[in-house]
Amino acid sequence: MPTQTENLNVLAFDHMPSPDEVKARVPLTERAAAAVVAGRKAVMDILDRKDPRVFVVVGPCSIHDPVAGLDYARRLKALADEVSDVLLLVMRVYFEKPRTSTGWKGYINDPFMDDSFRIDVGMERARKFLLDVCELGLPTATEALDPIAPQYYGDLIAWTAIGARTSESQTHREMASGLSTPVGFKNATDGDLEVAINAIISAGSPHSFLGINSQGQSAVTRTRGNRYGHVVLRGGGGRPNYDTVSVSLAEQALAKAKLAKNIVVDCSHANSWKKPEYQPLVMKDVMHQIREGNQSIVGLMIESNIEAGNQPIPADLSQLKYGCSVTDACVDWATTEDMIRKSAAVLRDVLPKRERRA
Template identity: 75%
Template sequence: MTTFHIENVNVTSFETMPTPESLHAQLPLTDAAGNAVMQGREALRNILDRKDPRLFVVVGPCSIHDPVAGLDYARRLKKLQEEVKDTMLLVMRVYFEKPRTTTGWKGYINDPDMDDSFHIERGMANARKFLLDVCELGLPTATEALDPISPQYLGDLIAWTAIGARTTESQTHREMSSGLSTPVGFKNGTDGDIGIAINAILSASHPHSFLGISGQGKVSIVRTSGNRYGHVVLRGGDGRPNYDTVSVAMAEQALQKAKLPASIVVDCSHANSFKNPDLQPLVMADVVNQIRSGNKSLVGVMIESNIVGGKQSIPEDLSKLVYGCSVTDGCVGWDTTEKMLRDADAVLRDVLPGRLAR
């Protein structure tokens, strides 16, 4: 009998991952972490349902690469949350997976040692440990769902999920979102098309059946009930911002036409700041001013922030990395972050009582 070399022609090996169930057993959800997740999700749902007038702020490093610096940042953010809790819900941005147009570092899960060794099994465990540490501080967390398998490992520690501009149009990510336990923000396309995000919200709100894995690591048919907490994230596109009053009004009209709630989040980074982190405070101030002027559809903002502002390239000698500085997109530094949030708090205190009025 002739043997044909047909399957896996370009695959060099298969390595077994620990199952989600076994990783959960190794790093179990604690009472403190579980309470932070549940309270964060409830607060986010209440904001989206207009039961809570506050603004939610997804703020933190563009990506996590150093868990020590990341936890340092989380402690600072927790302290600031107590200061602004009456006007804002702070959700720490904890991104482990980075989509790439061509090549580049793919994130802490994929390559935790930042040397192309790709110890994904260790990266996944490290990511879960980091999320546990942050949640145990009492901070809710947010992440981007890129790999459709990762939520089985980490989803119990996430309060808010983003679907990125490159994946909002993906059927796989729309189906996955329909089963996520968190509210989900869908970004407009890289060309600025908001219709892609609206279609994603509609799709994710319906039940789906698709292939995935179970907690035991078995390939399974995943059947979902649909997620009614999808919303739009405006991140600009095609080199142009879309957080201005005209763009927001057009987004409101598009959502109304689709018979969807007018819930809009503005990403202060990416094309909205022309990828210049120094412009993020201006975007934030504009959003807050729109709320002060009576806008009720703006429910949240995203800020790329770190201990040290700017960004750095990954050196061959990792000991030369600048502590608390991004290795992906540029971020605002901690001092700027504090000022952005304190300035917003000062304005919103007088405005929020009227936001729930019909």
């Protein structure tokens, strides 16, 4: 036998059900499909300036408890209906967490939160959770981190984010070019906007790359390009970038690249110095910009949960506080309602003046 030269650091290859197998266990329903299609169309119409509303991606930093997550979704659906004339609310449903070094990688990777990494279980449960949210008639948003994962649940997503750590990744740009949703690219963690702009250009072009098909087989994936890429300002490099000067500079950079001036502002992360109590101040400032005539800001992101703050993952999971984040700290539900309602009130008489296209 020849000397072994591959898989030297691989312990095992555990079986993973194919996307078709998981979808057969958790099939798409007509009601859920209608919510997905309606959500995507609404976001696309906002980006195309056919709809003057602003979309708001709001929800937990990450999903770890599907019971509390669905509780949050029901509350958000009621609020979404209340402000639907002004704001399009899309629930933030994040299952994968990028890590600078180590830490819990999210519900798909470790659904039991015990380092057992039952990805097969996590993927099916994640799909079931998305289905339940869509069944409520609420569109969902997520971050695409693993390039294979969208094959398992992409049919239930209305808006996708590419994070600050992955906007520069060729793999994620290629993946975004084939996604069925609008895609927001965040600026880099150091605040660099050019990374996101280059990502939009790249994802808007056709690509061919190695992936898997719905049967789980290796395949050459060929895409047509995604024309609904846009930038997400999340701050970075020790400063926020939601202010009027930063937004104006982003508009100029997009115009120079001959891209649509579509900007989403992330109220969290570096824009709030990772302090959730500052998120309402960021949103208030952005609403003021729109009220004063800004035409480029089309959306916002908020990290929100039932309870404020965050918590470490205890050894005894029964000690977890209900509805409280185990990753980034969030604003609580009462604050979320107040932020959304006040923003809707500020914009209600302004929207008729926003730029529209036939």
